[in-house]
Amino acid sequence: MAIFPKILLKPEVEAYLSSIYKNDELVAAIGPLEAEQKYESLLNNLSHPPAFTTVRVNTHLASVQHIRSLLCEELHKQYASLNVPVLQHPQLPDILLIPVIGPRKDLQKLTNEVIVGAQCGSAVLRGAHIYAPGIVSASKFMKAGDLVSVYSDIEGKCKRGAKEFLGTKVFIGNGISELSRSEIFNSNGPLKGMGIKMIESIYLSPSFDNLLPSYLFLQNLPSSVVSYVLNPQPGERILDMCAAPGGKTTHLATLMHDEFFKMMTHLLAEGPPFLPESFDRILLDPPCSGMGQRPNMAYSWSLKEVTSYQPLQRKLFTVAVQLLKPKGILVYSTCTVTLSENEEQVAWALETFPCLQLQSQEPHIGREGMMGAGLSPEQLKQLQRFDPSEAVLQGMDFNSLQSVKYEDLISLANKDCIGFFIAKFIKVQ
Template sequence: MSFFPKILLQPEVEEYLGNMFRNKELISALGTLEAERKYESLLNRLSHPPAFTTVRVNTHLASVKQVKNLLFEEIHKQYKGLSVPVLQHPQLQDILLIPVIGPRKDLQKQSSEVIVGAQCGNSVLRGAHVFVPGIISASKFMKAGDVVSVYSDIEGKCKRGAKEFLGTKVFIGNGISELSRSEIFSSNGSLKGIGVRMTDPVYLSPSLDNVLSSYLFLQNLPSAVVSHVLNPQPGERILDMCAAPGGKTTHLATLMRDQGEVIAMDKIANKVKKIKQNAALLQLNCIKAFCCDGTKALAIGKKEDGQEGPPFSAESFDRILLDVPCSGMGQRPNMAYFWTLKEVMSYQPLQRKLFSMAVKLLKPGGTLVYSTCTITLSENEEQVAWALENFPCLQLQSQYLTGRAK
């Protein structure tokens, strides 16, 4: 796990996390050395991609077996002779896993270099090519067709257009430049498309852009787990409160066999449009997407007849998924996280407003799943403890994975 440096954090954020994961309860249960080891392991793992690329099968249109065979053929073409299996998750039967190969330590570094931003570097580690807007620097005489080594500027100190960068940079693989240096930096930022086509990334992951797009949805494993835990049933009315871009929304509709109603909300209109596009692509008809701030989703007084969108009457939904906006510190790979502690801690009040709204919209006896993609106690365990204390109607339940698939 030491191929890359551990995630780069603001000092105040690292101190906060360190204190959080070295708490008295954990040290008492594990001992000081083991607690420290687990904390360091966490920071190291955050900078590396997951061991598998995870895709969800749209079982509304095809069986897992059919899609698995089609995907295997595609992976075989991409990897050109490498024998890479496509595995079915043992518990989540609609999830397929493609092993990520790496880190590859035998790659030869080239004299011609391209420096990309940290976010672009993270995408490359998950199988993406380098797109022109992500390029910060390129060697002085780089031409189209050159074999180049790509580095990630994890400290954000490289100046755009620099001909050389001697600061902290992390090697993420080799590729072929699609453009010359002059074309990249004399375009006033108007160029788009691929700037470097990655041929030998440090982590080899499949490129799934436009691959079986109606049958597969690229989705991180924890995101897929959430929908299975909610366990929606055909005919129910489900609310996805913070739904964009619609990965979980479409998963819920698929698990319900497109029978019932899935209401998806997001407060940004362009993101709502993306939810609708994904629903159409996967041919799911039970999804209704609305532009609405989740904190304002409860109707005051009686709703007008025929009004199907928000705000909604109290106790309107059988199950609610509350995947809240969060500090995002659990997303991988992430070699550099630049937020301040104030920014990290800013989400808790919003999360509690959304939680309060969800409780009011949930039917008695219904199911509410709260989820984040971060690792802070303040956004996870502390929020659950707060909810149980403030809403006596809630009961904490063990999570069971249904794993339904065709």
């Protein structure tokens, strides 16, 4: 039973998303009831965090097993001696998984209240503390050291500095105020430092605030899969076309022992700074509508904004094909769940560029592609889609996890992550 409401969307965007997940081809294959259930599950689960926190190990500094041991010790301190399992992914050897427990229904709501913005609230649900700039409202007499309940203003209607807020708010946990109300709202200079130290979030998720920063990099599970699918080899020339902030770039560098080349490209209207057929492998992870990100209790974009990315993605794709060597590999990925930015882009690419062929992906731990873009069943199997349509750990605790088999936990991690899409092409001529 979900504590949070389903993700809040503008009516036009919800209608658009509904048409995707209940398209004629899909409904004909699985039936209207199952299609409706999958869609409703998607809306509910987008507002909740993934079932596991995923971290990538810096294998340049130490072995995965050594860093896993260090992480277990740190989590033992954080979780007051609870036995928290840390799993190594069998198909992604430098990836560690920590289960996220919740939503917890036994937390007491306190008199003192703090309101934070929706983006800050989402970070809290994934283990973050609250820094002062993220606080929108606080109770009238709140002092440093007070216990406070924290709420997320998912509609963005709370006025900054308000002493009380009666609008729509979602309880996300309790913490200790590091600052008084007057220090937060009467300061003349820019706010800095921690505002609320979370002590019990509604989701029990580890905090990585200064936790083994040299050894670990927070990265969503499908984002880690992308680098393995590209499979860069030492000595090859690699292009990461949209490398910001660069998490996938550093992963590619690690996999090929730092023998690579990367470029951030956002000004392609002026022409790419490379000769045609310059690269052995290209990763194109373009700007997208981001509708697969979790947790997200409120998605404020308009339909015009959501559907504005396809032309830019196609422009970037065209340049990628030009820059790719014959027999080179192109991997296209997004963190969204729409057809227009995913399967429809694949269908367009195969029709527009006869030199491209789809390739099977390794590892393939997500689902196959979604029907509705006119791709064949064989082509759909070569695609990799992650849909956050299963909330698999809700209602469990660390004790009950002890009885779940390792391989079953890994399967759960593969299913209940962010929404994501991956396609792999080879340039045959």
